Amino acid sequence: MKEVKNVNAGKEIAMSNTLVAGKYSLTKEEQNLIFLVASMVKREDKEFHRYKISLSDLEKATGVKHNRVRLKQLMHSIMSKPVWLNKEQTKIANWFAYIEADPKSSALICEFHWSLMPHMIQLQEYFTKAERQLLFSFKSKYSSRLYLLLKSKLGEQAGYANIVDCVLYVDDMINDFDLPKSYSNRYSNFKNKFLLPALEEINQLSDIFVTYDDKDHHRKHGRKITNIKFTVSKVAETEEEFKQKLLDTKNKEDYIPIEASERLREVVLSDELDLDLYYVRSIFRHHHLHDIERVCDDTWRNWDNKKIKDRKRVFIANIKKLEKKPEENHKLPFGFEEV
Structure with a gap:
């Protein structure tokens, strides 16, 4: 049996761009649990450990008070929601190999699934880092998904420019982020209920600034908008400015x-x-x-x-x-x- 590690959570998480672009459907509570455990993983580790998370830290991360029934529901739910690791949907993995509620220490013990090791430890290239607290601060789970994806596009070209353009397909975002399927038929819902609120949060809170262009007729099939051009740039700010930005949004x-x-x-x-x-x-x-x-x-x-x-x-x-x-x-x- 693996030793349970009492590791202090770090300020950042790191994930491969493949994992960032994966298709999965999680609640914000489940997503923030993954971010919390991911912040305990060290990039230099050679394998995953079992990490002990206090309920107080879990509740601060998820914004939800957990009793025994709620914890059981969370554990069962997240263990039944895998992540697809490629567009062809031929590679699928569970987020966790093991989760245990420990009533004696009021804690949750979690171990990521071994198949995610190439995507979270010993990372050398094509990975994305993000401030854990920033991810927690997003009010929408979709804002953190889009932020990580756009930041990964910036990181892939970071050696060449501080501003990059990338094109994302509307149907891919709807599918990978598990947005309502009705958004495929009505772009105005996709734009007003997902795209604009997510970009507002990203530009207000994060270390990147994003603009978009959905008016280019070369990217339309008939009248339907099929893809969007994003321009992503770095935002330089001090740690104090970042903290103040988070405070101002509360x-x-x-x-x-x-x-x-x-x-x-x-x-x-x-x-x-x-x-x-x-x-x-x-x-x-x-x-x-x-x-x-x-x-x-x-x-x-x-x-x-x-x-x-x-x-x-x-x-x-x-x-x-x-x-x-x-x-x-x-x-x-x-x-x-x-x-």
Whole structure:
């Protein structure tokens, strides 16, 4: 039996361009689990290990709170969703060879399938690297798919230019990304529901900038648009600029821990309190969640108290009375409670 490795997740993932271009159908939760485990793989490794992932890290990566039933569903689902490794669909592989839920340590133990080793370790050429946190930050699972594919095209010619053109076929994207089949018959749906939102996220968040051209009549068969020309360029930015870009795209709800109650969410996000994004970020960073819950419960109970003229001022004053803590609420351990 293989040894279980407690490896700190790295900042980047690396995958072969073949794997990046593979055909697969995953939920965003499943996709982010793969990115999380991939960030633990070292390019210099000679084989895959079994990696232990804490539930807190898993929940931060996927944005989903996992109990025993939810974990079982995730494990079963991802083990039944393989990846096709070539356009001819003659090579297929599972993402994982083994997944185990370990209730004693509140962790998930994962091992990638051995057939993916050429696509994730000992990589020398034709591979793509990406910031793990960037991939997590995309709101749509399709944005990360298109980002990785376009970045791989840029990387293939990186030695020659910082700007490259590439042509992708609409039907290939629909098929490989598992987009709704109806997009094949109505390009406007493909464009408005997939292409434009994905490019907006990529250009707003990532280290590449992408423009597209679908108006070239030489690439049309009749009136149907069959392919799109993309122009991909590198964006130079410092690490601080990258972090600030991620921060600027967040909203108040992003800073509320997954395990917070619905009442807390309703109070903190209420229009009447109108709390600033940076203030919301600050209170969850500096105070214990159970203390914040108590303040929110008190605010809720006194919501209709006519003696309180300024609820926001009272709320902030009560938060100031709370004891500060050194760690983040998002790092609270989670168990395998029943539902």
